[in-house]
Amino acid sequence: MIQKSAILNFPKDLLDRPVISNVIRNFEVEVNILQASITPEEDGRMFVIFRGGKEAVEQSLAYLKNSEIRVYLPVKNLVWDENRCVHCTACVGQCPSSAFTVDAQSRQVVFDAARCIACELCIPACSYNAVESISEHLAKTGGQ
Amino acid sequence: MAKTYEEINEKIRDKQAVVVTAEEMIDIVKNDGAKKAAEKVDVVTTGTFGPMCSSGAMLSVGHTTPRIKMTSATLNDVPVYCGLAAVDLYLGATELIEHGPQNKVFPGEFAYGGAQVIEELVQGKDVVLRAKAYGTDCYPRQKLETLINLSEMNNAVLLNPRNAYQNYNVAVNAGDKRPIYTYLGVLRPRLANANYCSAGQLSPLLNDPHYRTIGVGTRIFLGGGVGYVYDQGTQHDPSVPRGPGGVPLGGSGTLAVTGPLAQMRTEFLRAVSITGYGVSLSVGIGVPIPILDEEIAAFTGVSDAEITAPVVDYSHNYSNNTGEPLARVTYEALRSGRIEVQGKQIRTAGLSSYAKARAIAGELKQWIENGSFTISRPAEPLPGVDSGVKTRLLQIRPPQQNNHNRRGSARR
Ligand code: SF4
Ligand code: SF4
Numbered sequence: 001m002i003q004k005s006a007i008l009n010f011p012k013d014l015l016d017r018p019v020i021s022n023v024i025r026n027f028e029v030e031v032n033i034l035q036a037s038i039t040p041e042e043d044g045r046m047f048v049i050f051r052g053g054k055e056a057v058e059q060s061l062a063y064l065k066n067s068e069i070r071v072y073l074p075v076k077n078l079v080w081d082e083n084r085c086v087h088c089t090a091c092v093g094q095c096p097s098s099a100f101t102v103d104a105q106s107r108q109v110v111f112d113a114a115r116c117i118a119c120e121l122c123i124p125a126c127s128y129n130a131v132e133s134i135s136e137h138l139a140k141t142g143g144q
Numbered sequence: 145m146a147k148t149y150e151e152i153n154e155k156i157r158d159k160q161a162v163v164v165t166a167e168e169m170i171d172i173v174k175n176d177g178a179k180k181a182a183e184k185v186d187v188v189t190t191g192t193f194g195p196m197c198s199s200g201a202m203l204s205v206g207h208t209t210p211r212i213k214m215t216s217a218t219l220n221d222v223p224v225y226c227g228l229a230a231v232d233l234y235l236g237a238t239e240l241i242e243h244g245p246q247n248k249v250f251p252g253e254f255a256y257g258g259a260q261v262i263e264e265l266v267q268g269k270d271v272v273l274r275a276k277a278y279g280t281d282c283y284p285r286q287k288l289e290t291l292i293n294l295s296e297m298n299n300a301v302l303l304n305p306r307n308a309y310q311n312y313n314v315a316v317n318a319g320d321k322r323p324i325y326t327y328l329g330v331l332r333p334r335l336a337n338a339n340y341c342s343a344g345q346l347s348p349l350l351n352d353p354h355y356r357t358i359g360v361g362t363r364i365f366l367g368g369g370v371g372y373v374y375d376q377g378t379q380h381d382p383s384v385p386r387g388p389g390g391v392p393l394g395g396s397g398t399l400a401v402t403g404p405l406a407q408m409r410t411e412f413l414r415a416v417s418i419t420g421y422g423v424s425l426s427v428g429i430g431v432p433i434p435i436l437d438e439e440i441a442a443f444t445g446v447s448d449a450e451i452t453a454p455v456v457d458y459s460h461n462y463s464n465n466t467g468e469p470l471a472r473v474t475y476e477a478l479r480s481g482r483i484e485v486q487g488k489q490i491r492t493a494g495l496s497s498y499a500k501a502r503a504i505a506g507e508l509k510q511w512i513e514n515g516s517f518t519i520s521r522p523a524e525p526l527p528g529v530d531s532g533v534k535t536r537l538l539q540i541r542p543p544q545q546n547n548h549n550r551r552g553s554a555r556r
Contacts, residue, residue: 090495094332107479124330127424
Protein backbone atom coordinates (compact mmCIF):
# COMPACT_ATOMS: atom_id res chain seq x y z
CA MET A 1 0.00 0.00 0.00
CA ILE A 2 1.33 3.43 -0.84
CA GLN A 3 -0.17 6.85 -0.62
CA LYS A 4 0.49 9.81 -2.89
CA SER A 5 -0.94 13.28 -2.81
CA ALA A 6 -1.34 15.15 -6.06
CA ILE A 7 -2.66 18.41 -7.38
CA LEU A 8 -4.62 17.92 -10.58
CA ASN A 9 -5.26 20.68 -13.07
CA PHE A 10 -8.08 19.87 -15.49
CA PRO A 11 -8.29 21.74 -18.78
CA LYS A 12 -11.91 22.87 -19.14
CA ASP A 13 -12.75 20.56 -22.05
CA LEU A 14 -11.90 17.58 -19.87
CA LEU A 15 -14.32 18.50 -17.14
CA ASP A 16 -17.23 16.45 -18.45
CA ARG A 17 -15.20 13.25 -18.63
CA PRO A 18 -15.32 10.88 -15.66
CA VAL A 19 -11.55 10.60 -15.24
CA ILE A 20 -11.56 10.12 -11.49
CA SER A 21 -14.20 7.41 -11.54
CA ASN A 22 -12.27 5.71 -14.33
CA VAL A 23 -9.20 5.68 -12.15
CA ILE A 24 -11.12 4.16 -9.28
CA ARG A 25 -12.71 1.54 -11.51
CA ASN A 26 -9.72 0.61 -13.67
CA PHE A 27 -6.90 0.62 -11.20
CA GLU A 28 -8.66 -0.15 -7.92
CA VAL A 29 -7.16 2.72 -6.01
CA GLU A 30 -8.80 4.68 -3.29
CA VAL A 31 -9.17 8.36 -4.12
CA ASN A 32 -9.65 10.90 -1.39
CA ILE A 33 -10.59 14.35 -2.67
CA LEU A 34 -9.48 16.94 -0.15
CA GLN A 35 -10.30 20.08 -2.06
CA ALA A 36 -11.82 20.80 -5.41
CA SER A 37 -12.60 23.96 -7.29
CA ILE A 38 -14.35 23.26 -10.55
CA THR A 39 -16.51 25.71 -12.43
CA PRO A 40 -17.85 25.02 -15.92
CA GLU A 41 -16.12 27.99 -17.62
CA GLU A 42 -12.63 27.59 -16.20
CA ASP A 43 -9.94 25.05 -15.62
CA GLY A 44 -10.53 22.90 -12.56
CA ARG A 45 -8.19 22.14 -9.71
CA MET A 46 -8.25 19.30 -7.26
CA PHE A 47 -6.17 18.14 -4.34
CA VAL A 48 -6.36 14.39 -4.05
CA ILE A 49 -4.71 11.50 -2.27
CA PHE A 50 -4.37 8.17 -4.04
CA ARG A 51 -4.03 5.09 -1.92
CA GLY A 52 -3.43 1.59 -3.19
CA GLY A 53 -0.78 -0.82 -4.43
CA LYS A 54 2.39 0.85 -5.70
CA GLU A 55 1.79 -0.20 -9.29
CA ALA A 56 -1.87 0.75 -9.24
CA VAL A 57 -1.11 4.25 -7.95
CA GLU A 58 1.59 4.75 -10.57
CA GLN A 59 -0.67 3.51 -13.35
CA SER A 60 -3.40 5.87 -12.19
CA LEU A 61 -1.07 8.84 -12.33
CA ALA A 62 0.17 7.80 -15.77
CA TYR A 63 -3.43 7.50 -16.98
CA LEU A 64 -4.24 10.99 -15.72
CA LYS A 65 -1.18 12.47 -17.39
CA ASN A 66 -2.16 10.79 -20.66
CA SER A 67 -5.62 12.34 -20.48
CA GLU A 68 -3.99 15.79 -20.59
CA ILE A 69 -4.51 16.50 -16.95
CA ARG A 70 -1.58 18.36 -15.49
CA VAL A 71 -0.47 16.36 -12.49
CA TYR A 72 1.66 18.06 -9.91
CA LEU A 73 3.18 15.87 -7.22
CA PRO A 74 4.41 17.89 -4.28
CA VAL A 75 7.43 15.96 -3.06
CA LYS A 76 7.70 17.58 0.30
CA ASN A 77 5.58 20.60 1.07
CA LEU A 78 6.33 21.37 4.57
CA VAL A 79 9.11 20.74 6.99
CA TRP A 80 8.00 19.74 10.45
CA ASP A 81 10.74 19.96 13.04
CA GLU A 82 9.78 17.33 15.55
CA ASN A 83 12.40 18.55 18.01
CA ARG A 84 10.91 22.03 18.16
CA CYS A 85 7.32 20.79 18.28
CA VAL A 86 5.77 20.85 21.77
CA HIS A 87 2.58 19.08 20.66
CA CYS A 88 0.28 21.95 21.48
CA THR A 89 -2.04 20.96 18.56
CA ALA A 90 -2.58 24.52 17.30
CA CYS A 91 -1.74 23.36 13.77
CA VAL A 92 -4.30 20.56 13.94
CA GLY A 93 -7.15 23.06 14.23
CA GLN A 94 -6.06 24.76 11.01
CA CYS A 95 -5.09 21.84 8.81
CA PRO A 96 -7.80 21.19 6.16
CA SER A 97 -6.41 17.86 5.01
CA SER A 98 -5.70 16.11 8.30
CA ALA A 99 -1.98 16.08 7.59
CA PHE A 100 -1.59 17.10 11.20
CA THR A 101 -3.53 14.92 13.66
CA VAL A 102 -3.31 14.12 17.35
CA ASP A 103 -2.65 10.60 18.54
CA ALA A 104 -5.44 9.88 21.02
CA GLN A 105 -3.20 7.85 23.32
CA SER A 106 0.04 9.80 23.46
CA ARG A 107 -1.61 13.19 22.81
CA GLN A 108 1.28 13.89 20.50
CA VAL A 109 0.90 15.49 17.12
CA VAL A 110 1.59 13.33 14.08
CA PHE A 111 2.45 14.74 10.64
CA ASP A 112 1.62 12.81 7.51
CA ALA A 113 3.48 14.53 4.67
CA ALA A 114 1.53 12.60 2.05
CA ARG A 115 -1.68 14.34 3.04
CA CYS A 116 -0.25 17.86 3.10
CA ILE A 117 -1.63 20.11 0.38
CA ALA A 118 0.79 22.95 1.08
CA CYS A 119 -1.90 25.45 2.01
CA GLU A 120 0.48 26.78 4.70
CA LEU A 121 -2.31 27.60 7.15
CA CYS A 122 -0.38 25.84 9.88
CA ILE A 123 2.67 28.11 9.58
CA PRO A 124 1.24 31.23 11.26
CA ALA A 125 -0.64 29.01 13.72
CA CYS A 126 2.54 27.44 15.09
CA SER A 127 4.05 29.67 17.76
CA TYR A 128 7.09 27.46 18.25
CA ASN A 129 8.55 27.77 14.73
CA ALA A 130 8.20 24.04 14.31
CA VAL A 131 6.76 24.20 10.78
CA GLU A 132 8.30 25.83 7.78
CA SER A 133 7.43 25.89 4.10
CA ILE A 134 9.89 23.97 1.99
CA SER A 135 11.02 27.20 0.28
CA GLU A 136 11.70 28.89 3.60
CA HIS A 137 13.55 25.81 4.75
CA LEU A 138 15.68 25.67 1.60
CA ALA A 139 16.48 29.36 1.83
CA LYS A 140 17.64 28.91 5.41
CA THR A 141 19.57 25.69 5.06
CA GLY A 142 20.88 26.11 1.53
CA GLY A 143 19.24 22.92 0.32
CA GLN A 144 20.15 20.58 3.11
CA MET B 145 -7.76 9.26 58.57
CA ALA B 146 -5.93 12.51 57.89
CA LYS B 147 -2.22 12.65 57.06
CA THR B 148 0.21 15.43 57.87
CA TYR B 149 2.86 17.04 55.71
CA GLU B 150 5.49 15.60 58.03
CA GLU B 151 4.17 12.04 57.68
CA ILE B 152 4.13 12.32 53.92
CA ASN B 153 7.66 13.76 53.83
CA GLU B 154 8.94 10.97 56.03
CA LYS B 155 7.56 8.47 53.55
CA ILE B 156 9.14 10.41 50.68
CA ARG B 157 12.55 10.35 52.40
CA ASP B 158 12.16 6.59 52.95
CA LYS B 159 11.20 6.22 49.27
CA GLN B 160 7.91 4.70 50.45
CA ALA B 161 5.53 7.40 49.26
CA VAL B 162 2.78 6.43 46.84
CA VAL B 163 2.79 9.05 44.10
CA VAL B 164 0.45 9.17 41.11
CA THR B 165 -0.22 11.79 38.44
CA ALA B 166 -3.52 13.68 38.41
CA GLU B 167 -4.43 11.67 35.33
CA GLU B 168 -3.83 8.34 37.10
CA MET B 169 -5.74 9.57 40.14
CA ILE B 170 -8.99 9.87 38.17
CA ASP B 171 -9.50 6.12 37.93
CA ILE B 172 -8.28 5.47 41.45
CA VAL B 173 -10.93 7.81 42.88
CA LYS B 174 -13.56 6.48 40.49
CA ASN B 175 -12.90 2.82 41.32
CA ASP B 176 -11.95 2.94 45.00
CA GLY B 177 -13.76 6.06 46.17
CA ALA B 178 -12.15 9.16 47.66
CA LYS B 179 -11.78 7.65 51.14
CA LYS B 180 -9.77 4.64 50.01
CA ALA B 181 -7.84 6.78 47.53
CA ALA B 182 -6.82 9.11 50.36
CA GLU B 183 -5.49 6.16 52.34
CA LYS B 184 -3.65 4.68 49.40
CA VAL B 185 -2.14 7.75 47.72
CA ASP B 186 0.24 10.24 49.38
CA VAL B 187 0.92 12.73 46.61
CA VAL B 188 -0.73 13.62 43.29
CA THR B 189 1.41 15.42 40.73
CA THR B 190 0.01 17.94 38.28
CA GLY B 191 1.47 19.72 35.26
CA THR B 192 0.86 22.42 32.71
CA PHE B 193 2.79 23.87 29.77
CA GLY B 194 1.54 26.84 27.78
CA PRO B 195 2.36 30.42 26.84
CA MET B 196 2.07 32.84 29.74
CA CYS B 197 2.88 36.45 29.04
CA SER B 198 3.48 37.60 32.58
CA SER B 199 7.02 36.21 32.68
CA GLY B 200 10.51 37.52 32.84
CA ALA B 201 13.97 37.06 34.27
CA MET B 202 15.61 38.95 37.15
CA LEU B 203 19.29 39.08 36.31
CA SER B 204 22.15 40.42 38.35
CA VAL B 205 25.41 40.67 36.44
CA GLY B 206 28.74 41.28 38.14
CA HIS B 207 30.13 44.76 38.72
CA THR B 208 32.49 46.01 36.05
CA THR B 209 35.85 47.72 36.61
CA PRO B 210 35.39 50.62 36.86
CA ARG B 211 31.83 50.28 38.05
CA ILE B 212 28.71 51.30 36.17
CA LYS B 213 25.16 52.13 37.31
CA MET B 214 23.20 51.25 34.21
CA THR B 215 20.41 53.60 33.17
CA SER B 216 19.50 51.84 29.94
CA ALA B 217 20.54 48.48 28.60
CA THR B 218 19.74 45.80 26.04
CA LEU B 219 20.39 42.06 25.80
CA ASN B 220 20.70 40.97 22.15
CA ASP B 221 19.05 44.32 21.29
CA VAL B 222 16.01 43.63 23.50
CA PRO B 223 15.59 46.45 26.04
CA VAL B 224 15.84 45.43 29.69
CA TYR B 225 14.63 47.41 32.68
CA CYS B 226 17.40 48.96 34.79
CA GLY B 227 15.47 51.03 37.32
CA LEU B 228 16.42 48.69 40.15
CA ALA B 229 20.08 48.99 41.08
CA ALA B 230 23.49 49.42 39.41
CA VAL B 231 23.73 46.02 37.71
CA ASP B 232 20.32 44.42 38.38
CA LEU B 233 18.21 43.95 35.26
CA TYR B 234 14.70 42.76 34.53
CA LEU B 235 14.20 41.13 31.16
CA GLY B 236 10.49 40.95 30.31
CA ALA B 237 9.43 37.98 28.21
CA THR B 238 7.15 40.03 25.94
CA GLU B 239 9.60 42.89 25.36
CA LEU B 240 10.34 43.13 21.63
CA ILE B 241 13.65 43.61 19.88
CA GLU B 242 14.39 47.33 19.29
CA HIS B 243 13.27 48.71 15.95
CA GLY B 244 11.63 45.41 14.99
CA PRO B 245 8.78 45.32 12.44
CA GLN B 246 6.13 44.60 15.12
CA ASN B 247 2.72 44.56 13.42
CA LYS B 248 3.64 46.99 10.62
CA VAL B 249 3.17 44.28 8.04
CA PHE B 250 0.10 42.59 9.47
CA PRO B 251 0.09 39.96 10.84
CA GLY B 252 3.59 40.40 12.23
CA GLU B 253 5.81 37.39 12.83
CA PHE B 254 7.36 38.59 16.10
CA ALA B 255 10.47 36.53 15.63
CA TYR B 256 12.52 37.91 18.51
CA GLY B 257 12.04 39.36 21.97
CA GLY B 258 12.70 38.86 25.66
CA ALA B 259 11.41 35.28 25.69
CA GLN B 260 13.85 34.30 22.94
CA VAL B 261 16.72 35.86 24.94
CA ILE B 262 15.65 33.87 28.01
CA GLU B 263 15.56 30.68 25.95
CA GLU B 264 19.06 31.39 24.57
CA LEU B 265 20.39 32.04 28.07
CA VAL B 266 18.94 28.71 29.19
CA GLN B 267 20.56 27.04 26.17
CA GLY B 268 23.89 28.33 27.49
CA LYS B 269 24.47 30.75 24.60
CA ASP B 270 26.40 34.01 24.98
CA VAL B 271 24.26 37.12 24.57
CA VAL B 272 25.33 40.72 23.98
CA LEU B 273 24.84 43.15 26.85
CA ARG B 274 24.98 46.86 25.94
CA ALA B 275 24.46 49.49 28.60
CA LYS B 276 24.66 53.25 29.08
CA ALA B 277 24.93 55.39 32.19
CA TYR B 278 25.33 59.04 33.10
CA GLY B 279 28.24 58.32 35.47
CA THR B 280 28.56 59.17 39.13
CA ASP B 281 31.49 59.55 41.51
CA CYS B 282 31.00 55.98 42.73
CA TYR B 283 29.94 54.52 39.35
CA PRO B 284 32.03 56.39 36.77
CA ARG B 285 31.67 54.12 33.72
CA GLN B 286 29.27 55.45 31.09
CA LYS B 287 29.25 52.72 28.47
CA LEU B 288 29.47 48.95 28.38
CA GLU B 289 29.44 46.37 25.62
CA THR B 290 30.17 42.73 26.41
CA LEU B 291 29.21 39.16 25.78
CA ILE B 292 27.65 37.51 28.76
CA ASN B 293 26.57 33.99 29.61
CA LEU B 294 24.07 32.71 32.15
CA SER B 295 26.87 30.89 33.97
CA GLU B 296 28.71 34.20 34.52
CA MET B 297 25.80 35.98 36.17
CA ASN B 298 25.62 36.27 39.93
CA ASN B 299 21.87 35.70 40.02
CA ALA B 300 19.40 34.72 37.33
CA VAL B 301 15.90 33.73 38.27
CA LEU B 302 12.73 33.34 36.30
CA LEU B 303 10.16 35.68 37.80
CA ASN B 304 6.66 34.87 36.71
CA PRO B 305 4.10 37.14 38.37
CA ARG B 306 1.26 35.16 36.82
CA ASN B 307 1.07 31.58 35.69
CA ALA B 308 -0.90 28.32 35.96
CA TYR B 309 -4.28 29.93 35.29
CA GLN B 310 -7.09 27.96 36.92
CA ASN B 311 -9.26 27.36 33.85
CA TYR B 312 -9.46 29.74 30.88
CA ASN B 313 -11.53 30.97 27.96
CA VAL B 314 -12.00 29.08 24.73
CA ALA B 315 -11.51 31.62 21.96
CA VAL B 316 -13.54 31.87 18.76
CA ASN B 317 -14.07 34.49 16.08
CA ALA B 318 -17.80 35.20 15.68
CA GLY B 319 -17.13 38.00 13.21
CA ASP B 320 -17.64 37.46 9.49
CA LYS B 321 -14.80 39.45 8.01
CA ARG B 322 -11.27 38.19 8.42
CA PRO B 323 -9.11 35.88 10.51
CA ILE B 324 -8.07 37.50 13.76
CA TYR B 325 -4.66 37.04 15.36
CA THR B 326 -4.89 36.80 19.13
CA TYR B 327 -2.84 35.60 22.06
CA LEU B 328 -5.02 32.50 21.76
CA GLY B 329 -3.87 31.93 18.20
CA VAL B 330 -5.32 32.40 14.73
CA LEU B 331 -9.12 32.44 14.76
CA ARG B 332 -10.90 32.23 11.45
CA PRO B 333 -14.23 34.04 10.96
CA ARG B 334 -17.73 32.58 11.33
CA LEU B 335 -16.71 30.26 14.17
CA ALA B 336 -14.40 28.27 11.91
CA ASN B 337 -12.13 27.12 14.74
CA ALA B 338 -11.81 27.31 18.53
CA ASN B 339 -8.61 27.47 20.58
CA TYR B 340 -8.27 26.56 24.25
CA CYS B 341 -5.38 26.76 26.67
CA SER B 342 -5.48 24.64 29.80
CA ALA B 343 -4.18 21.26 30.85
CA GLY B 344 -7.66 20.61 32.33
CA GLN B 345 -7.58 17.53 34.52
CA LEU B 346 -3.78 17.78 34.84
CA SER B 347 -3.74 21.50 35.64
CA PRO B 348 -2.43 22.37 39.15
CA LEU B 349 -5.16 24.69 40.43
CA LEU B 350 -7.99 22.65 38.93
CA ASN B 351 -6.85 19.79 41.19
CA ASP B 352 -6.81 22.00 44.27
CA PRO B 353 -9.74 24.30 43.49
CA HIS B 354 -9.95 25.83 46.97
CA TYR B 355 -6.17 26.25 47.42
CA ARG B 356 -6.05 23.90 50.39
CA THR B 357 -2.45 22.82 49.76
CA ILE B 358 -1.04 25.21 47.14
CA GLY B 359 0.03 28.50 48.69
CA VAL B 360 2.92 30.89 49.26
CA GLY B 361 6.07 28.82 49.66
CA THR B 362 4.90 25.69 47.83
CA ARG B 363 7.88 23.96 46.22
CA ILE B 364 7.20 23.16 42.56
CA PHE B 365 8.64 21.90 39.28
CA LEU B 366 9.50 24.99 37.23
CA GLY B 367 10.88 24.86 33.71
CA GLY B 368 12.70 21.61 34.43
CA GLY B 369 14.15 22.71 37.76
CA VAL B 370 12.88 23.42 41.24
CA GLY B 371 10.99 26.63 41.98
CA TYR B 372 8.54 28.11 44.43
CA VAL B 373 5.17 29.79 44.54
CA TYR B 374 5.96 33.23 45.99
CA ASP B 375 2.49 34.79 45.99
CA GLN B 376 -0.95 34.68 44.45
CA GLY B 377 -0.48 35.47 40.78
CA THR B 378 -1.57 38.78 39.31
CA GLN B 379 -5.26 38.75 38.34
CA HIS B 380 -5.87 35.97 40.89
CA ASP B 381 -9.65 35.99 41.13
CA PRO B 382 -11.13 33.41 43.48
CA SER B 383 -14.56 35.09 43.22
CA VAL B 384 -15.35 33.58 39.80
CA PRO B 385 -18.54 31.45 40.04
CA ARG B 386 -17.95 27.76 40.66
CA GLY B 387 -19.60 24.56 39.55
CA PRO B 388 -19.67 21.12 41.20
CA GLY B 389 -16.46 20.19 43.02
CA GLY B 390 -15.49 23.85 43.33
CA VAL B 391 -14.36 23.98 39.69
CA PRO B 392 -14.36 27.64 38.59
CA LEU B 393 -16.41 28.29 35.48
CA GLY B 394 -13.75 30.50 33.90
CA GLY B 395 -10.27 31.88 34.48
CA SER B 396 -9.83 32.46 38.24
CA GLY B 397 -6.88 31.55 40.48
CA THR B 398 -3.29 32.15 39.38
CA LEU B 399 0.18 31.59 40.85
CA ALA B 400 3.25 33.82 41.02
CA VAL B 401 6.31 31.60 40.72
CA THR B 402 10.07 31.89 40.70
CA GLY B 403 13.09 29.65 40.33
CA PRO B 404 16.72 29.67 39.15
CA LEU B 405 17.21 29.72 35.36
CA ALA B 406 20.37 27.64 35.70
CA GLN B 407 18.30 24.54 36.53
CA MET B 408 15.92 24.96 33.61
CA ARG B 409 15.84 23.12 30.30
CA THR B 410 14.46 24.26 26.94
CA GLU B 411 12.37 21.11 26.95
CA PHE B 412 10.21 22.89 29.52
CA LEU B 413 10.91 26.55 28.83
CA ARG B 414 10.30 27.82 25.32
CA ALA B 415 9.95 31.15 23.60
CA VAL B 416 6.91 31.57 21.40
CA SER B 417 6.23 33.90 18.48
CA ILE B 418 2.50 34.44 18.30
CA THR B 419 1.58 35.67 14.82
CA GLY B 420 0.02 39.13 14.85
CA TYR B 421 0.26 39.37 18.63
CA GLY B 422 3.78 39.31 19.99
CA VAL B 423 6.28 37.14 21.78
CA SER B 424 5.64 35.18 24.94
CA LEU B 425 7.16 32.42 27.01
CA SER B 426 5.91 28.91 27.65
CA VAL B 427 6.98 27.60 31.01
CA GLY B 428 6.36 24.12 32.33
CA ILE B 429 4.98 24.03 35.85
CA GLY B 430 4.27 21.00 38.00
CA VAL B 431 2.76 21.23 41.45
CA PRO B 432 2.59 18.35 43.93
CA ILE B 433 -0.60 17.99 45.92
CA PRO B 434 -0.26 16.14 49.23
CA ILE B 435 -3.32 13.97 49.82
CA LEU B 436 -3.94 15.04 53.39
CA ASP B 437 -7.54 13.84 53.53
CA GLU B 438 -10.53 12.50 51.67
CA GLU B 439 -11.68 15.90 50.43
CA ILE B 440 -8.35 16.61 48.73
CA ALA B 441 -8.36 13.11 47.21
CA ALA B 442 -11.82 13.81 45.78
CA PHE B 443 -10.66 17.13 44.30
CA THR B 444 -7.68 15.51 42.58
CA GLY B 445 -10.00 12.93 41.00
CA VAL B 446 -11.49 15.64 38.77
CA SER B 447 -11.62 14.69 35.08
CA ASP B 448 -11.87 16.64 31.82
CA ALA B 449 -15.57 15.68 31.59
CA GLU B 450 -16.28 17.67 34.77
CA ILE B 451 -14.38 20.83 33.87
CA THR B 452 -16.12 23.30 31.60
CA ALA B 453 -14.81 26.43 29.92
CA PRO B 454 -16.65 29.41 28.45
CA VAL B 455 -16.50 29.91 24.68
CA VAL B 456 -15.77 33.60 24.17
CA ASP B 457 -15.92 35.71 21.01
CA TYR B 458 -12.57 37.43 20.47
CA SER B 459 -13.67 39.42 17.42
CA HIS B 460 -15.58 41.87 19.59
CA ASN B 461 -16.76 40.72 23.02
CA TYR B 462 -13.40 40.00 24.64
CA SER B 463 -11.74 43.26 23.59
CA ASN B 464 -14.71 45.32 24.69
CA ASN B 465 -15.53 43.46 27.91
CA THR B 466 -19.08 42.80 26.78
CA GLY B 467 -21.37 39.94 25.93
CA GLU B 468 -21.98 36.52 27.35
CA PRO B 469 -20.08 33.33 26.53
CA LEU B 470 -21.49 31.72 23.38
CA ALA B 471 -21.45 28.28 25.03
CA ARG B 472 -19.89 26.19 27.76
CA VAL B 473 -17.94 23.12 26.77
CA THR B 474 -16.02 20.44 28.63
CA TYR B 475 -12.31 19.80 28.22
CA GLU B 476 -13.25 16.28 27.19
CA ALA B 477 -15.08 17.72 24.19
CA LEU B 478 -12.28 20.22 23.51
CA ARG B 479 -9.71 17.45 23.44
CA SER B 480 -11.85 15.31 21.14
CA GLY B 481 -11.13 17.86 18.41
CA ARG B 482 -14.70 19.12 17.98
CA ILE B 483 -17.19 21.15 19.97
CA GLU B 484 -20.66 22.37 19.22
CA VAL B 485 -21.41 26.07 19.45
CA GLN B 486 -24.75 27.52 18.38
CA GLY B 487 -25.56 24.32 16.53
CA LYS B 488 -22.31 24.42 14.61
CA GLN B 489 -19.53 21.83 14.79
CA ILE B 490 -16.22 23.61 15.35
CA ARG B 491 -12.73 22.20 15.21
CA THR B 492 -10.66 22.75 18.33
CA ALA B 493 -6.96 23.08 18.96
CA GLY B 494 -4.90 23.58 22.06
CA LEU B 495 -2.19 26.09 22.79
CA SER B 496 -1.25 24.43 26.03
CA SER B 497 0.48 21.12 25.39
CA TYR B 498 -1.21 18.20 27.11
CA ALA B 499 1.68 15.91 26.11
CA LYS B 500 4.13 18.21 27.92
CA ALA B 501 1.82 18.59 30.93
CA ARG B 502 1.81 14.82 31.20
CA ALA B 503 5.60 14.66 30.91
CA ILE B 504 5.94 17.25 33.69
CA ALA B 505 3.56 15.45 36.05
CA GLY B 506 5.46 12.24 35.28
CA GLU B 507 8.88 13.75 35.95
CA LEU B 508 7.76 15.35 39.20
CA LYS B 509 6.32 12.01 40.25
CA GLN B 510 9.75 10.43 39.70
CA TRP B 511 11.50 13.11 41.75
CA ILE B 512 9.17 12.49 44.67
CA GLU B 513 9.34 8.72 44.34
CA ASN B 514 13.12 8.71 44.44
CA GLY B 515 13.13 10.86 47.54
CA SER B 516 14.75 13.95 46.06
CA PHE B 517 11.73 16.28 46.23
CA THR B 518 9.73 16.80 49.41
CA ILE B 519 6.45 18.61 49.92
CA SER B 520 6.36 22.03 51.54
CA ARG B 521 3.58 23.35 53.74
CA PRO B 522 2.52 26.81 52.52
CA ALA B 523 3.64 29.68 54.71
CA GLU B 524 0.45 31.48 53.74
CA PRO B 525 -2.66 30.27 51.89
CA LEU B 526 -3.77 31.92 48.65
CA PRO B 527 -6.84 34.17 48.98
CA GLY B 528 -9.86 31.89 48.68
CA VAL B 529 -13.49 32.14 47.69
CA ASP B 530 -14.46 34.02 50.87
CA SER B 531 -11.51 36.44 50.85
CA GLY B 532 -13.31 39.16 48.94
CA VAL B 533 -10.40 39.29 46.48
CA LYS B 534 -11.67 40.15 43.01
CA THR B 535 -10.13 41.36 39.76
CA ARG B 536 -11.44 44.75 38.69
CA LEU B 537 -11.43 46.62 35.42
CA LEU B 538 -9.55 49.90 35.35
CA GLN B 539 -11.93 52.83 35.47
CA ILE B 540 -10.33 55.54 33.37
CA ARG B 541 -10.23 58.86 35.27
CA PRO B 542 -8.81 61.71 33.17
CA PRO B 543 -6.22 63.57 35.27
CA GLN B 544 -7.11 67.17 36.26
CA GLN B 545 -4.86 69.95 35.00
CA ASN B 546 -3.88 71.17 38.48
CA ASN B 547 -2.84 68.01 40.26
CA HIS B 548 -1.21 65.71 37.75
CA ASN B 549 2.08 67.45 37.25
CA ARG B 550 4.29 66.24 40.06
CA ARG B 551 7.55 66.17 38.17
CA GLY B 552 10.63 68.29 38.84
CA SER B 553 9.33 71.37 37.09
CA ALA B 554 6.38 71.68 39.47
CA ARG B 555 8.66 71.94 42.44
CA ARG B 556 10.68 74.87 41.17
S1 SF4 C 1 1.48 24.13 16.26
FE1 SF4 C 1 3.69 23.76 16.10
S2 SF4 C 1 4.33 23.20 18.19
FE2 SF4 C 1 2.11 23.03 18.11
S3 SF4 C 1 1.76 20.89 17.62
FE3 SF4 C 1 1.76 21.97 15.67
S4 SF4 C 1 3.86 21.87 14.95
FE4 SF4 C 1 3.90 21.29 17.09
S1 SF4 D 1 0.40 23.20 4.86
FE1 SF4 D 1 -0.05 22.71 7.01
S2 SF4 D 1 -2.24 23.15 7.26
FE2 SF4 D 1 -1.86 23.00 5.04
S3 SF4 D 1 -2.24 20.87 4.57
FE3 SF4 D 1 -0.04 20.99 4.97
S4 SF4 D 1 0.09 20.49 7.13
FE4 SF4 D 1 -2.05 20.95 6.77
